[in-house]
């Protein structure tokens with residue numbers, strides 16, 4: 050069996066080593082612009098170029114080295130008509146839970162303010178917001194959203210969720226679809242965005258929707274930058290309706306140097322690190338799925354091109 054390994058950043062060697070360890074019977078091949086590809090059974094890629102996709106019409110499946118599929122689906126007609134399989138959790142769920150729980154607790158326990166006070170030598174206990182006033186709303190209850198829900202419930206927060214289709218999660222009030230968005234937002238103090246970027250979710254977090262959050266709201270966006278209307282967030286932060294945001298993803302990455310977010314102290318910025326691909330877990334997952342496909346068994350995490358995720 051021959052598998053193509055391709056990453057736009059060119060960092061392929063560590064992936065070659067993982068495949069050699071987990072699938073020693075497999076030959077892995079690399080590709081560079083201008084080369085023609087020998088026939089391959091599968092492709093494992095991240096940010097492939099159209100010139101490469103043109104050569105993948107005969108692979109049995111294209112595996113992605115990550116969970117987000119928006120950049121690939123944007124290529125539209127260039128995509129060969131073969132199944133596209135995204136990474137499932139593969140170690141990312143726990144990282145998302147760590148990141149979001151940290152951000153929520155930082156706001157809830159007022160650590161930012163204590164850090165500021167400490168810099169000025171101030172010993173000044175602040176009033177604690179009652180937990181029942183700190184409702185958390187998770188948008189996206191998928192493979193990465195659910196571990197976040199579980200992690201936050203450990204601390205006794207009221208967690209509510211919103212998804213496209215109805216969900217039944219014990220102890221979590223669930224909303225879905227366009228009709229469920231308004232009641233979901235209106236009782237949310239901390240909004241956590243874990244949605245995929247699709248035509249339906251692009252710019253969903255705009256002035257209109259963010260304005261429905263409880264006054265003194267917080268936003269945590271860990272999914273895709275284009276779901277957020279960035280100028281609208283600035284407006285709501287300046288008005289005081291939103292009092293803090295933790296952003297891991299941006300419309301343009303790296304976040305450009307002259308961007309108002311850099312100078313806004315109420316916005317915490319991280320460089321798209323909330324859940325990194327753990328190579329060993331990813332290759333193990335891909336290897337298991339290739340074995341299943343070879344045995345004629347179904348595999349999960351196949352991208353629905355119509356839904357966009």
Ligand code: NDP
Nearest residue numbers: 116117189190191192193194212213214245249272323324
């Ligand atoms: P899933 O596909 O498992 O879950 C997506 C969730 O979003 C589902 O609950 C789905 O609803 C919901 N959803 C999708 N469209 C809509 C809509 N129009 N309205 C309401 N709900 C909707 O994805 P993951 O949890 O694995 O990942 C989520 C995103 O996180 C990825 O798409 C990626 O962009 C991002 N990501 C970011 C990383 C980072 O480091 N910052 C790392 C990895 C991923 P339903 O359950 O009804 O289908």
